[in-house]
Amino acid sequence: MDIELRDNADENRYEAVVDGQVAAYIVYRDRYDGARVYLHTETDPAFAGKGVASSLVRQALEAERARPRRVVPSCPFVAAFLERHPDYKDVTTL
Numbered sequence: 702m703d704i705e706l707r708d709n710a711d712e713n714r715y716e717a718v719v720d721g722q723v724a725a726y727i728v729y730r731d732r733y734d735g736a737r738v739y740l741h742t743e744t745d746p747a748f749a750g751k752g753v754a755s756s757l758v759r760q761a762l763e764a765e766r767a768r769p770r771r772v773v774p775s776c777p778f779v780a781a782f783l784e785r786h787p788d789y790k791d792v793t794t795l
Contacts, residue, residue, distance in 0.1 A: 704753060706760040715764075717757035724748040725757045727776065736771040736794055742778040758782045762789045 705718040709726075717725040725744040729737050739761075744754045758779055765772050771794050774780040783789055 702751065702753075704756045704760070706757065706764065708764070715757060715761045717753050717760075719748065719753065725754045727757060727761055727779065732773065736773050737765060738773040739776045739779045742776050754778060755782060759786075759789075762792050766792050 702719060704724070707716040707718050709716050712726075712728075713730060714726045714728045716723045723745065725742065725748060727739050728741045728743075729739050731737055742754055742758065759782075762772065766789075769792075772779075772792050773794050774783055783793060
């Protein structure tokens, strides 16, 4: 399954797009110091359990690393992902 990352700045969210459909998204807000706070992750029920949200988080963190921008993982799903993948700790404010 091809998962495209889209930054929908109008909605303040990263979207995982599969075959033209938003399969999952991460809501964010930008903080005064330039860090991006990940607030909430949601997956369309049709895509649940297929790794779409994890792929979305991975791609979003890679995009932040490339900028570079720090991430504050307020979302429990993102925080759990970071616990399982310590190689992304350099991107976070933790």
